[in-house]
Amino acid sequence: MTAGTVSVTGYGLFFYDDLLLRARYYQGACDVATVRRRTKFRNLKETYIVFICEEDPFGMGLPVYTKKNRFTETDALIYDDKTHAVFYNSSAWSKIQDEELRDVLRFIYESKATSSFSKLLEENTLRAKSRPEMEDEYMYFMDILEEEKEYAREAGLAEGRAEGARQKAVETAGKLLREGVSLQTVIKCTGLSENDIKNIK
Structure with missing residues (x-):
């Protein structure tokens, strides 16, 4: 530059x-x-x-x-x-x-x-x-970087929660299938797709 x-x-x-x-x-x-x-x-x-x-x-x-x-x-x-x-x-x-x-x-x-x-x-x-003339700029952009880290952390937590919820649904589906619950009922109860549930079996 x-x-x-x-x-x-x-x-x-x-x-x-x-x-x-x-x-x-x-x-x-x-x-x-x-x-x-x-x-x-x-x-x-x-x-x-x-x-x-x-x-x-x-x-x-x-x-x-x-x-x-x-x-x-x-x-x-x-x-x-x-x-x-x-x-x-x-x-x-x-x-x-x-x-x-x-x-x-x-x-x-x-x-x-x-x-x-x-x-x-x-x-x-x-x-x-x-560089003294860059001090304000450095501190300002450090604030931006901290915000970026917080954004990424929140996105990671949200992704983790979604994955955790899916895993819980898979475990629940497995239990229901072992109890002889019908496929359609398991789909309604867990929100999983038919293919997801078939993979469990």
């Missing part, structure tokens, strides 16, 4: 149903964190919100999706407010023309960015924390 730009990068297996809203949220966070009192609008920094996704975020098979703002009435004008959102699909790394970027996405997809990538992130975080 050049001087006068701000970038925020997210990495991982995101909840794609609200990915676009996440991009908007991060953009707003960038604006709040970088705008100073009496900052002239002409001095607003160009921002890039970048998501590096382990799988295809939009299911179109493209290696990269780039957001562009346009006017509804005409394609001849670009609504250039200096904000950008880019979504990389690591699973399609082989389709990337740029060799360096292709190698990075391949590493993330195949190695899950465990050792050296994590070390690089840590080094950049420490570098940001050591």
Whole structure:
């Protein structure tokens, strides 16, 4: 990135149903964190919100999706407010023309960015924390990361509860079948499908 730009990068297996809203949220966070009192609008920094996704975020098979703002009435004008959102699909790394970027996405997809990538992130975080002018921005985005962790935790708990409820239904179905209860009655009592129940037998 050049001087006068701000970038925020997210990495991982995101909840794609609200990915676009996440991009908007991060953009707003960038604006709040970088705008100073009496900052002239002409001095607003160009921002890039970048998501590096382990799988295809939009299911179109493209290696990269780039957001562009346009006017509804005409394609001849670009609504250039200096904000950008880019979504990389690591699973399609082989389709990337740029060799360096292709190698990075391949590493993330195949190695899950465990050792050296994590070390690089840590080094950049420490570098940001050591710069006084970045302290506010760092703390602000740490708040965002904490919210992301809470979101993921809640989603994991919900998934766990759903799996637990299903397992309980399977156990109940097995008991009813052993007692000679009819298949249709078991379906009504447990909410399982006929195929699920047949697999129990």
